[in-house]
Amino acid sequence: MASPVRVRFAPSPTGFLHIGSLRTVLYNWLFARHHKGTFILRVEDTDRSRFVEGAIENLYRSLVACDLTPDEGVAVDGTTIIDKGEYGPYMQSARREKHLRYAYDLIEKDAAYYCFCTAERLDEVRKQQQLTKQPIMYDRHCRSLSKQEAENRAAVGDEHVIRLKVPTEGVSKMHDMIRGDVEIPWAQVDDQVIIKSDGFPTYHLAATCDDHDMEISHVIRGEEWLSSLPKHLFIFETMGWKAPEYAHLPLLLNADRSKLSKRQGDVAVEDYLAKGYLPEALVNFVALLGWNPTADREIYEKEELATLFDITKVNKSGAVFNTEKLDWLNAHYIKELPVDDYLERLRKGGFLPEGIMAERAARVVRERLAKLSDAPEAIAETVDCAEYPSTMLVWKKSTKEEAIARLTAIREYLFKKNETWFGDAVGMERELLLWIVEMGWGNGDTLWPLRVALSGREKSPGPFELLFVTGKDEGLARLDAALQKMA
């Protein structure tokens, strides 16, 4: 009689979807799908000072773009933010009354207390602790206040917070699905503020209460939360609630192994998407950062990952976010796209210049793209004939006279073809190669001048592909220009 699996992603609306968060989202999503459970989006907006306008819409857009749309919770319908599901509200700030009630329950159960210490006093205490090299913690000054006195002061309007009254000795024993058993001495755990002086709860209270109320079965989150697990478990225990199971994911790192940060490159999913990384590639890549189902494959679809997913097999150590491999994966996905889909994505991303030649060039350069944003330059180089010296037209093992002869003959040959003949690069190649053999020529001395005449470049796509791009008239014009140069 296993209870249904319900997992959540609970970001604070402070900006964009971080690439590390994408992996957290993905693992939650995979876990939910694997267990036929529900994936929930809850927005943790209890710190009003950090709220960023448009952040939720932005975040949600990234989730949708990666096809990781939550089943339940906060959603964006057009331009309005709505709740989807029976466990709302899913905007944490709207649950404030509940949090407050739970905080008073905790006081009732002698697991929390009022604290009237000023910021100045707290600063002073911290300074002292720093000087004497003591652990930096709240000195529990208000913990000994009588409940009656504290309540009176609070009732009179004395500015206060509510702190958790954690045990002071022994160890907190925890279990993590990835790391196994973990123990943290209570002496290391602070009397954390759970209700701020503005009356809003902090993460520790809000997240645990909401996880309980929303019947979250498994909490899959970043490793940075592991050290505060004792507090969370303490709340579950004193409230008499069944705690969810926990999995703390290893962090994503910069190349220098520090925590992945903005300083060293893009960290926003939207930035990667805007640069023309395909969501499929991004998801595939990020899934394999910290976990791998078989060891001898790199390409996986999301659905397949979901059936294979095993949270207990996730690595314990952080993974460097290495863009080189992402590029390779993305190039692979670009090559696998159906042509129409490929062109459509280029167009949507703003990477496809106007014009029939540009579209033809887009087909030709596809295999050279690591990301869609590479397309405009590649297309331009294929469409435009560069300025070049006449000497470039001569193949290394050939002569100017031979180049002129070949180009003249080719010009004549192409002149007799109709426009549709140029629409089939593969057909052209077959026929021209045969013709070259018939004429007793070599590929190099023929194709090199042809290709240079069409591209004006040492390096370029092949001559047949270039003819496909230019079409008949432009192709002939470029041959004429080449012959002119050598005249």
Next chain:
RNA sequence: GGCCCGUUCGUCUAAUGGCUAGGACACUACCCUCUCACGGUAGGAAUGGGGGUUCGAAUCCCCCACGGGUCACCA
């Protein structure tokens, strides 16, 4: 600094006591070839160090080193 977590090729990883530690990216060489790209083949490249346990250790235990996380009225 206290506490917690971690440590397999440069990077992502596989191998949960038992073949010469496997794959991928990147790199190099070769092949294909009119150039580039694609593709193909091959190659170099790792169990942080030291002690144990065991017939046998990347794998289990201990110590050290190193890295990361955390120590807010932020999440």
